[in-house]
Amino acid sequence: MVEWSQDQINAFQTTLLTWYDQHKRDLPWRQDHDPYHVWVSEIMLQQTQVQTVIPYYLRFMKQFPTVQSLAEADETDLMKAWEGLGYYSRARNLQRAAKQVVNDYHGHWPETASELQDLSGIGPYTAGAIASIAFNQPVAAVDGNAFRVFARLLEIDDDIAKPQTRKIFETVINRLISKERPGDFNQAIMDLGASYMTATNFDSSNSPVKAFNQSYLDGIESKYPVKTKKKRPxxxxxxxxxxxxxxxxxxxxxxxxxxxxxxxxxxxxxxxxxxxxxxxxxxxxxxxxxxxxxxxxxxxxxxxxxxxxxxxxxxxxxxxxxxxxxxxxxxxxxxxxxxxxxxxxxxxxxxxxxxxxxxxxxxxxxxxxxxx
DNA sequence: TAGTCGTGGTG
DNA sequence: TCACCAAGACT
The missing domain is CATH 3.90.79.10 (Nucleoside Triphosphate Pyrophosphohydrolase)
Structure with missing residues (x-):
C-alpha cells in the first residue's frame, strides 16, 4: 500500500475538489444539503445506479416532501412508490427511521455518523455520507466507489468483499479527507468512481487524479480492487x-x-x-x-x-x-x-x-x- | 462471517 | 445466457 506525505495529501485534495467544482454531476439531490434529501437519495442509491434512482427520487419527494409526511405515510403507498427499485427492506427501514427522527428526535436530525447509524437502514456508509454531506462532518463514506478508487490510487491489496477490509479503508480515507469540505470530497470520489474510474472500461489516462494513481503509473490497475467472486444464483x-x-x-x-x-x-x-x-x-x-x-x-x-x-x-x-x-x-x-x-x-x-x-x-x- | 435481500445494465 | 457490476444493510 502506498503512503502519502502531507504535501501529497494537500495536493490530492486540491486537485480532486477543483475538478469536482468544475465537473460535478447535476443531480436532483444535490440542490441543497437538506438531510432528508441526502438521506432518501443515499438509501435509494444503495446498490442501484444513478439513472435508475432519479425518477424514483423525484416522484418520492413530490409524494413525501418531508420526514414527517414519510413517517405518516400509508405503507401501501410507500411500497408502491418503491415498486421496481428492489431491496424493499430499504423502504420499510426508511419509514421506520423517519418515525425515529420524528418521535425520538422530535424532527431534529442527529448530526454525527455514530448517532446516524442508530437509525434503521443506516449503516457505516450511509451514516458517513449523511454526516459529511448534510452536516459537514469530516468522516469517510466508504461505498463501492471509494473502495475501487482508493484501492487503485494506493494499491491496496485487501479483499474488498471481506467485511473487515472496510476499517482499513476508513482509516486511510479519514486521513486523506478534506477537513474543510468533507462532503464534497466524498461526493467527488463517487463522481470519479462513476466516470474515469469505473469498474470496467475505466479511462485512467484522462482522469484528473492520474498523477496520484499508483496502479495506473505501474500499469497494474486491472489488479484493483481485489475482490473475491460471488456464488452463482x-x-x-x-x-x-x-x-x-x-x-x-x-x-x-x-x-x-x-x-x-x-x-x-x-x-x-x-x-x-x-x-x-x-x-x-x-x-x-x-x-x-x-x-x-x-x-x-x-x-x-x-x-x-x-x-x-x-x-x-x-x-x-x-x-x-x-x-x-x-x-x-x-x-x-x-x-x-x-x-x-x-x-x-x-x-x-x-x-x-x-x-x-x-x-x-x-x-x-x-x-x-x-x-x- | 457469510448469506440474504431486487433490479437493470453491460460486455 | 452468463458473469459481473451499481452511492449497502442486516442477520
Missing amino acids: VPHNYFGLVIRSSKGYLLEKRPTSGILPNFWMFPLYDQQALIKEKADSQAQLIQRLEKQLQADYQLSIQLHKVAGKTVSHTFTHQKWLITLLEGDLSATADLSYFPGKWIQTTQFPKMAFSKVQSKMWEAYQNQRLSKK
Whole structure:
C-alpha cells in the first residue's frame, strides 16, 4: 500500500475538489444539503445506479416532501412508490427511521455518523455520507466507489468483499479527507468512481487524479480492487398458478420474511417438492399438484399449462424458472383453507408488484391475447 | 462471517 | 445466457 506525505495529501485534495467544482454531476439531490434529501437519495442509491434512482427520487419527494409526511405515510403507498427499485427492506427501514427522527428526535436530525447509524437502514456508509454531506462532518463514506478508487490510487491489496477490509479503508480515507469540505470530497470520489474510474472500461489516462494513481503509473490497475467472486444464483423451478373467477384472480401474500416479504403474487409451488421419482414428467407433477390443492385446501381445479416461454427471473442468489398454470374456479369456492384471496384486476395498479409478478402477469396476458 | 435481500445494465 | 457490476444493510 502506498503512503502519502502531507504535501501529497494537500495536493490530492486540491486537485480532486477543483475538478469536482468544475465537473460535478447535476443531480436532483444535490440542490441543497437538506438531510432528508441526502438521506432518501443515499438509501435509494444503495446498490442501484444513478439513472435508475432519479425518477424514483423525484416522484418520492413530490409524494413525501418531508420526514414527517414519510413517517405518516400509508405503507401501501410507500411500497408502491418503491415498486421496481428492489431491496424493499430499504423502504420499510426508511419509514421506520423517519418515525425515529420524528418521535425520538422530535424532527431534529442527529448530526454525527455514530448517532446516524442508530437509525434503521443506516449503516457505516450511509451514516458517513449523511454526516459529511448534510452536516459537514469530516468522516469517510466508504461505498463501492471509494473502495475501487482508493484501492487503485494506493494499491491496496485487501479483499474488498471481506467485511473487515472496510476499517482499513476508513482509516486511510479519514486521513486523506478534506477537513474543510468533507462532503464534497466524498461526493467527488463517487463522481470519479462513476466516470474515469469505473469498474470496467475505466479511462485512467484522462482522469484528473492520474498523477496520484499508483496502479495506473505501474500499469497494474486491472489488479484493483481485489475482490473475491460471488456464488452463482441457485436455480429453482416453480409452478405459478393463475386461477381466475368472476371475483378476479387468486393472489397469495408472501411470508413476512425471506424474499419479497408481504408481496401479493400468483401462488408459487416448488416443483422439486412434487417430485417422487426422477423420471416424473411435468404432466405428472401437475396432476400431483391438483391432488395436493384438493387435499390441503379443498380446492378442485383443472390446471392447464399456459403456452409460451416459462417466466425466468434472476435474483442475487436465486434463479426462478416458473411454469405458468391456469385454471378456473367458481367465485363461490371456499377459500377459507387457502392462504390467499380474490383480487380484481382494477386493484392491480394500486398494489406494489414485484418484477417477477409483473413478468408472470404479462406472460399470461400475452398468451390470452394471442389466443384470440 | 457469510448469506440474504431486487433490479437493470453491460460486455 | 452468463458473469459481473451499481452511492449497502442486516442477520
